[in-house]
């Protein structure tokens with residue numbers, strides 16, 4: 001075959017090859033947008049499968065960050081333009097109640113993943129009691145999916161419900177650190193007011209005084225802790241938490257409202273070894 005025939009064939013082959021490799025790179029479905037996460041559960045209805053993920057694959061009492069995908073049951077593709085809300089509910093013997101939960105937003109930089117959080121303030125010993133309802137709309141059409149969920153009791157007290165001296169009920173939940181270190185940790189805590197059985201808004205501009213202690217070692221404290229203050233950036237409370245060694249710590253707290261009135265908690269003294277408001281941590 002003469003060169004003038006071979007050259008066009010070669011070029012055409014190169015062109016085809018370039019096209020097909022381009023196609024591979026642009027295939028969004030090939031990118032795993034939930035890499036590093038474990039599926040907790042799927043909640044399905046006739047049209048969609050709602051996939052729930054987090055780092056452990058389990059709901060536990062306390063603060064739970066949740067990643068969500070919505071799969072179209074007909075096309076098996078993930079919905080990119082859903083607007084989603086949710087309502088966790090716990091059925092108790094004589095009443096039902098929800099818990100603190102965030103709005104659900106599209107995760108920045110992702111096409112198919114939506115994120116939010118739920119705080120479960122309690123659960124039954126067998127993990128039963130809670131259900132999760134998702135209301136969502138896609139292109140103006142509304143859908144609903146609901147199912148029971150399993151919520152396991154966390155080993156340590158990472159969430160607490162209490163009544164303040166103002167007569168209001170509050171929920172406090174530890175958000176971070178997830179992996180504590182010896183040294184200064186970024187402590188992050190959510191504070192919510194129980195306005196009703198269904199409404200638990202974030203509380204702004206209070207102060208939470210912090211006194212971490214090790215009950216197993218003479219109730220010693222640690223240096224360079226700071227009190228928790230409110231941040232408008234994430235609507236959570238932040239402070240420096242100093243942990244001088246591994247083991248079991250009690251984070252004693254005192255909650256002050258925005259006019260510095262004590263709502264809950266006491267100083268730790270020789271005679272009062274623990275505040276009535278505390279969270280626990282073990283590492």
Ligand SMILES: [Cu+2]
Nearest residue numbers: 090092097122
């Ligand atoms: Cu309950």
